[in-house]
Amino acid sequence: MEQPFKKPSFWAENGPQFTRYNELDTFLRMSSFAWHAELxxxxWLDRAAAFPGELNTPKTTAWMAVLSYLNPPLDAGQQFGISPDDEPDVSILRAYQLLISGLTSEQVMEYIGENPLPDNLTDFLVSG
Structure with a gap:
């Protein structure tokens, strides 16, 4: 039985609101977001059976470098991480898939730079 998501004790209830990953003001917040984004x-990849068996966990520094490159927007309440029950942003999920495929963080950033997601991604996915 799954346990409900709990915020760690260091999460402030009424802290400053950040709107992008690179605005997070401490390493602890950035690493917490990275950890929760990975989770x-x-x-979500396990649910989709995208990779049978166990997944490879990227090194935290590589994952945080990719997240800094992406600088994903943060929804309200995501400044300390993404709940595992919430679907991650497609750009985060794509970057994670590339990183666990064996590419280095530099290769992932290069690939993302050369192959940006289409502006009409939702329409593309629905019609595709």
Whole structure:
């Protein structure tokens, strides 16, 4: 039985609101977001059976470098991480899939730079 998502004790209830990953003001917040983003990606990839068996966990520094490159927008309440029950942003999920495929963080950033997601991604996915 799954346990409900709990915020770690160091999460402030009424802290400053950040709107992008690179605005997070401490390493602890950035690493917490990275950890929770990875957990959410792993959970959603497992649900989709995208990778049979166990997933490879990228090194935290590589994952945080890719997240800094992406600088994903943060929804309200995501400044300390993504709940594993929430679907991660498609750009985060794509970056995670590339990183666990064996590419280095530099290769992932290069690939993302050369192959940006289409502006009409939702329409593309629905019609594709």
């Amino acid at each position: 959410a990606c792993r959970k």
